[in-house]
Amino acid sequence: MSDEQKSPRLTRQDVGSWLSGPSSVLPSTQNWRGERLGLPAVGPGSLAGWGRRLVGLLIDWFAAALLVRLFAPGVSYGTAASGFITLGFFLAELTLFTWLAAASFGQRIVGLAVVRLDGQPVGLVRAFLRSLQVCLLIPPLVWDRDGRGLHDRSIGTALVRR
Numbered sequence: 001m002s003d004e005q006k007s008p009r010l011t012r013q014d015v016g017s018w019l020s021g022p023s024s025v026l027p028s029t030q031n032w033r034g035e036r037l038g039l040p041a042v043g044p045g046s047l048a049g050w051g052r053r054l055v056g057l058l059i060d061w062f063a064a065a066l067l068v069r070l071f072a073p074g075v076s077y078g079t080a081a082s083g084f085i086t087l088g089f090f091l092a093e094l095t096l097f098t099w100l101a102a103a104s105f106g107q108r109i110v111g112l113a114v115v116r117l118d119g120q121p122v123g124l125v126r127a128f129l130r131s132l133q134v135c136l137l138i139p140p141l142v143w144d145r146d147g148r149g150l151h152d153r154s155i156g157t158a159l160v161r162r
Contacts, residue, residue: 033147037117037158045115047147048159052110057134059106064090087135094131099124103162111162118156126155 032041040046067089068075068082075082097104102122103113114122114130122130133139133151140149152158 030145033145034158037146037148039158039160044162045160048112048161050147052112052161053159056104056106056110056112059109060093060104061086061090061106063105064093067093091131091135094134095124095128098122098131099127107159112159113162114152114157115160116157122157126157129155130157 030036032046034047035041037047064086068086069077071089072082072085075085094104097108098114099122101108102115107113114127116122116126130151133154139151139154143149144153146158148158
């Protein structure tokens with residue numbers, strides 16, 4: 001019995017391709033993030049980058065913290081009550097602005113918009129569900145190869161440049 005007829009052996013290339021992930025084994029037919037979704041590679045309508053997303057999120061959080069200072073002055077900063085109230089303002093701000101203006105306050109400032117992939121308006125229910133998932137923090141941190149988080153995938157939206 002020759003060596004080829006015995007059980008197959010793993011080679012260094014087999015292990016290397018497994019360690020480097022599926023993208024090195026399977027050729028990618030996607031040229032840019034969002035191509036599978038029908039979005040352009042650059043410019044208005046293309047998927048937003050992580051820098052703008054993060055800056056928009058920070059602006060929204062600071063706006064919520066400022067609203068807490070204005071409307072709940074008796075709540076001490078750094079307490080559990082302050083954190084929950086700030087999160088409530090954050091959820092309300094994200095939901096209302098996404099529903100009415102297709103972008104939260106911070107997203108609007110940095111030139112981003114939330115769009116449905118089917119071209120319809122986002123709507124109040126989808127805006128609320130998306131905002132609630134952002135508040136849970138984990139869905140935005142898990143994303144697909146297009147760069148869309150689970151919060152966008154679950155409701156059929158994308159965050160794009162204006």
